[in-house]
Amino acid sequence: QETTRVLTDAAIKGKVDRLLGLKENVIIGKLVPAGTGMNRYRNIELEHDLMPKESEVNESLSDDNSEENAVEEWSV
Structure with missing residues (x-):
C-alpha cells in the first residue's frame, strides 16, 4: 500500500x-x-619520468624482505 501511494x-x-x-x-x-x-x-598514459627507477624498486623490495624476516624471527 505504501509503494502504491509513493508511485x-x-x-x-x-x-x-x-x-x-x-x-x-x-x-x-x-x-x-x-x-x-x-x-x-583504457586510454591512460603514464609519464615515464615519474616511474621509480629499477634500483629504487630493488632497494624497496630488499627492505621489505628484511622487515618480513625480522617479524618471523620475533614470532618464533
Whole structure:
C-alpha cells in the first residue's frame, strides 16, 4: 500500500527516475548497469619520468624482505 501511494504521488508530480542503480534495474527486470569499469582506464598514459627507477624498486623490495624476516624471527 505504501509503494502504491509513493508511485502515485510521483506520477502526479511528474517525477522522473533514471534507474541508475542496481536494485532498481533488477526489480523492473532491466539489464543491470554493472561492469568492470575498464573503459575509463583504457586510454591512460603514464609519464615515464615519474616511474621509480629499477634500483629504487630493488632497494624497496630488499627492505621489505628484511622487515618480513625480522617479524618471523620475533614470532618464533
